[in-house]
Amino acid sequence: MVRNRLKSSVVCGTALLSFLPAIFSQTANRSKAAGAPDLTGVWMIDQFHPALFPKGTTPPFTPWGEAQFKKADTLVNDPNLACLPHGIPRLMFVPLPMQIFQVPDMVLIYEEAGNQLRQIHLNRDHRNDLDPTYNGDSVGKWEGETLVVDTIGFNDVTWLDHAGLPHSDALHVVERIRRADHNTLVDDFTIEDSKAYTKSWTASQTYHLKPAWEIAEYVCDNNKYVYHEK
């Protein structure tokens, strides 16, 4: 099941990427005419923060949220151990680069982590009755130079950070992504999840532009031992 899900996600991402040149060539003028701020490029986090709440700080857990956090063991049940998708916002904190593409109606974030392609839809609202998914349903709009991204429709499988912060399917993530200067991108997150947290809280991640980098293939090859080889 896990393997099939991984395979289909890689196939979908690869298929969508294969269309990108065609999308660009047919619609480059439309994209430029829109006058949207330019977030494109390969970006890498400036610093890896495994825990969004460092030691000495306490997340505003509900009793359910705290119980889930106590069960989290980074050596045993981190969903990423099985190379499952990181989910949002954790995908944006991974210490691997991402490439941002802007096409009409979408901002696409191609993550080296698992070669996942994150879609942010610009000209539609959330679909009704969303199927719960790892990365949820992201819709975005421009507020001046800032891309405001609203994401809901999550499953409850992923962690919010690398330390095991839990969430439920009620998770709602708002991101404000902006280019602080030519070489610096900032994503400010607001996290809401009334089942896991008593109030909303914020986090932030800074990225540096890496003009010489290309996104590399990243397949969980080692896991073949677990599934295929003796």
Added chain:
Amino acid sequence: MNTRGFMFVFALAAGAILLPGAVFAHHSTAEYDMATVTPIKGTVTKFEWSNPHAYIYIEAKDDKGNAVEWTAELASLGMLARVNWKRDTVKPGDAITIYGNRAKDGRTLMRLEKVAFANGQELSAQVR
């Protein structure tokens, strides 16, 4: 336990049983003593150029002179390429010293910081 949870635990358990010494699925750095860097000198037996982690296997000697296999875990191939690693940077038979953070549980496993070659040259395995 739901099906997914069962499959995950089963997969880990199956791997642990079937592949002693070679069960290296994806994982965090939490299992390593990140505060200490240990050098281990030995001869390369295998270099596994794979994602999400590459691995160097070396045969070293313990305190009593007995042969012991050490495994060094590296970053993903994309990140390694960005700090000048290639699939043939180390080869079986090479005499090298691996420097890294040892596993907390006592296994002869480390997270590689850098490697030193016989000619004295060193290559970092970390993207700073």
